[in-house]
Amino acid sequence: MAEEQKYAISKWHDTAKIYDRLHALIQVPPMTIRRDKMKEYLDYFDTKCTKSRALTDEAKNYIPGGVQHNLAFNYPFPIAIQKATGAFIWDVDGNQYIDFLQAGGPTVLGSNYAPVREKVAEVINESGPVTGLFSEYELKLAKLVNRLVPSVEMLRMFGSGTESVMAAIRAARTHTRKRKIIKVGGAYHGWSDSMVYGLHIPGTGRFESKGIPMGATGNTEEVFPNDLAGLRRLLIRNRLRGGTAAVIVEPVGPESGTRPVYKDYNQKVRELCDEFGALLIFDEVVTGFRLGMGCAQGYFGVKPDLTVFGKCITGGYPMAGGLGGRRDVMMHLSAGIGGTGEHAYVGGTLTANPLSCAAGYFALTEMERTNAPVIAGRAGDRLTKGLQEIVERRKLPFVAYNQGSIVHLETAGVMLLDFRHPLQLAKELKPRNHMMQEMGAAYMSQGIITLAGSRMYTSMADTDEIIDDALRRFDVILGSVEGT
Incomplete structure (x- = not known):
């Protein structure tokens, strides 16, 4: 198979040019939607989403904030979903949307993909969703991931990406006998105590660490995105402060490439880790099997x-997480008494249940058979090219780019702010964040679901016709921005 057929990205973008445009975006005042048009968009929710509003209003009496998942906190209120199939999703009021959220990224095949659903149903009918004992699908999935991603010599399943990161850190510290963990500022690696540090916006440190003791993040450090010199300085300093156990990165950049990396960045980080005896952890919760069946590590080499791994390893089915890697490191996580060397305790009563492992095995098998990541990536290319044309034609400062099927449309630039410019951050964080919320509401009123109004995940189900329909809707919204 030719290289361009293996991965969703045929050519890495010009990162320098993207940053030039992103920096230009945050130098101009936010270009919001005209107030008369925004009222029209918000009227959609009042008139067309009455059942959703009633449900989520009632839910606030029983659920903090009214919803259980952070992705569901939409402005002006959460939408209650009833049905999802392929490229579309329907709410309880019967409204249909083009689904560019795709559960936060794992459903590369499209939502509720029938061939996988039918196989999972067979497993549930036979054994039920969980037994607490070993099933052959644990082995089938581990062997399949090992074949697709050679660095994963051994695999241990967990309940979420958060748990998988916790296990990675514990294994790294056990193996290296070192303490410090270095992450890239702005990256999200789950909500465990030690990782709620430098979230979303670089330089914020413990800003969002409410309820977390100081000691829990005492060995977590952040470095600014793409700052290899800063990473080297931290690694040198840590030689006298307990050593660096691991460096953890999102391989396309923080927040799924919202701050994109330069093409050689991961290789340079690999070299620094080798020089200083630290392990390199790739967080492929989003990029795993989305950039290609060899994941981001295969693309970058x-x-x-x-x-x-996160939801991607089960094709979006529940109890979705996993950690894989070098045999000598992974053996620290051996269950029971079969481990070698020091044992790092991990657990989870529902991990590697038959439902999750079967779903993962059949989903990855179908993705490989259909070449789903590449098809989804082509849809991402088409969507990005169309968005760029709209932005240019309407003379907007907005920035559209993609990493295969991960598509970014930056209109507010809120996640490009950082603590190196504290006055700008303090002044513009709230208004730019509200603008991003308004853009998300506007998209939804026109039948498009996005992640936080700035990110989209395409799937194999996104045909040219669906993408072109979405672009017509985006054009309507972007044509209602002040000054167009």
């Missing part, structure tokens, strides 16, 4: 020591 960089072999991490440990790889974190």
Whole structure:
């Protein structure tokens, strides 16, 4: 198979040019939607989403904030979903949307893909969703992932990406006998105590660490995105402060490439980790099997020591997480008494249940058979090219780019702010964040679901016709921005 057929990205974008445009975006005042048009968009929710509003209003009496998942906090209120199939999703009021959220990224095949659903149903009918004992699908999935991602010599399943990151850190510290963990500022690696540090916006440190003791993040450090010199300085300093156990990165950049990396960045990080005796952890919760069946590490040609998986490893089905990597490191997580060397305790009563492992096995098998990541990537290319044309034609400062099927449309630039410019951050964080919320509401009123109004995940189900329909809707919204 030719290289361009293996991965969703045929050519890495010009990162320098993207940053030039992103920096230009945050130098101009936010270009919001005209107030008369925004009222029209918000009227949609009042008139067309009455059942959703009633449900989520009632839910606030029983659920903090009214919803259980952070992705569901939509402005002006959460939408209650009833049905999802392929490229579309329907709410309880019967409204249909083009689904560019795709559960946060794992459903590369499209939502509720029938061939996988039918196989999972067979497993549930036979054994039920969980037994607490070993099933052959644990082995089938581990062997399949090992074949697709050679760095994963061994695989251990967990309940979420958050748990998988926790296990990765514990294994790294046990193996290296070192303490410090370095992450890239702005990256999201789950909500465990030690990782709620430098979230979303670089330089914020413990800003969002409410309820977390100081000691829990005492060995977590952040470095600014793409700052290899800063990473080297931290690694040198840590030689006298307990050593660096691991460096953890999102391989396309923080927040799924919202701050994109330069093409050689991961290789340079790999070299620094080798020089200083630290493990390299790739967080492939989003990029795993989305950039290609070999994941982001296959595309970049960089072999991490440990790889974190999330929902992608079960095709979006529940109890979705996993950690894979070098045999000598992974053996620290051996269940029972079969481990070698020091044992790092991990657990989870529902991990590797038959439902999750079967779903993962059949989903990855179908993705490989259909070449789903590449098809989804082509849809991402088409969507990005169309968005760029709209932005240019309407003379807007907005920035559209993609990493295969991960598509970014930056209109507010809120996640490009950082603590190196504290006055700008303090002044513009709230208004730019509200603008991003308004853009998300506007998209939804026109039948498009996005992640936080700035990110989209395409799937194999996104045909040219669906993408072109979405672009017509985006054009309507972007044509209602002040000054167009």
